[in-house]
């Protein structure tokens with residue numbers, strides 16, 4: 101199949117429009133970027149760009165024989181439609197977010213990833229369907245500006261599908277949570293690779309994994325893939341891959357996951373949230389950074405990564421400066437100094453050559469937190485019992501004793517589990533003592 105050809109375009113209110121990232125995303129989606137167009141002006145209500153610029157765009161599309169136009173702005177449905185009307189028949193108009201969704205859609209291989217993409221698409225569509233519905237109602241006409249028949253059931257249909265998919269994703273997340281507990285019960289430490297897209301996470305996973313063990317453990321871990329692809333493209337990895345890693349004395353399961361990226365719209369992040377559960381609930385996070393990039397780019401990507409993590413992560417973080425083979429010692433030292441606040445004591449490696457990987461293994465062993473002991477008092481209610489059973493699933497319970505109104509649970513677990521158990525216990529509703537009624 102011949103590669104699709106795309107023209108990329110962008111409008112800015114002021115300053116210079118930078119097309120580098122959108123072109124890279126277009127290439128990640130499989131397009132050949134054959135033309136570029138920018139404009140500096142305020143947004144036009146009907147066409148987003150000025151109408152004259154859209155005529156120019158149409159001419160460029162004809163000249164370059166492009167199949168698609170990718171606009172690096174968030175456009176309204178009518179703007180998209182109006183631009184399309186000026187272009188040759190069959191030319192697609194995409195905006196930044198539909199493009200990201202297209203990339204995700206192509207890479208989604210597991211049921212979960214496919215559902216997440218579908219959910220994101222529906223969340224993108226919903227406000228558009230609502231806008232269409234309200235306009236159609238107001239104008240009391242069945243079609244609106246040639247956008248097709250207005251269908252009353254469309255909006256409801258989207259809402260129904262959103263809730264069905266969300267439920268299925270919740271069930272998948274529950275299953276994964278259960279699997280994490282089982283693995284902890286088997287004595288595994290869970291380590292997650294996190295970091296900006298294209299930092300080299302999957303390459304490092306392959307370095308650290310001991311392939312043989314995966315096959316030996318196939319029965320125990322049916323979801324362990326034998327491959328974690330690496331490519332010099334954005335969003336190569338979309339789902340998660342877990343492999344057994346050989347670090348020395350501790351039994352470690354290492355999970356690779358989707359890369360972070362800045363400026364993702366809220367609805368898109370929401371849809372992919374549970375993909376990051378393996379990071380949030382890990383015992384240790386390896387935050388991988390491409391150290392061959394300029395300091396400022398590294399800083400921005402580190403900040404984005406920390407923002408994403410700070411949401412829910414409780415595990416210790418080790419920063420990994422990857423791609424060290426592209427740098428000399430003074431360049432590495434300069435980066436360490438410049439970024440010391442964001443990345444204290446980073447470990448320097450090359451996933452490509454293997455340099456520093458043994459030191460990384462030792463570092464993982466050293467940083468893995470020792471299990472903590474904890475004792476919690478809970479009321480004897482259904483809600484509290486589900487917390488007790490969660491503790492059983494995630495740690496080692498030494499004692500569970502029942503009094504008249506309280507149960508005492510004494511257990512040992514990784515620090516992340518202990519703190520989660522504490523907050524679960526704190527959230528449990530306790531029967532209030534009513535001073536007047538009791539008369540005690």
Ligand SMILES: Nc1nc2c(ncn2[C@@H]2O[C@H](COP(=O)(O)OP(=O)(O)OP(=O)(O)O)[C@@H](O)[C@H]2O)c(=O)[nH]1
Pocket residue numbers: 296297298299300301302303304329330331332333334335336337338358359360422423424425426449450451452453
């Ligand atoms: N020179 C050099 N290149 C590397 C190194 N590690 C990874 N790469 C390259 O960087 C690119 C991205 O690597 P991946 O392992 O796919 O990165 P990722 O973080 O998994 O990326 P996503 O899954 O897209 O988020 C690939 O072209 C790798 O070959 C390294 O240590 N040195």
Ligand SMILES: [Mg+2]
Pocket residue numbers: 301302303329330336337356357
């Ligand atoms: Mg990857």
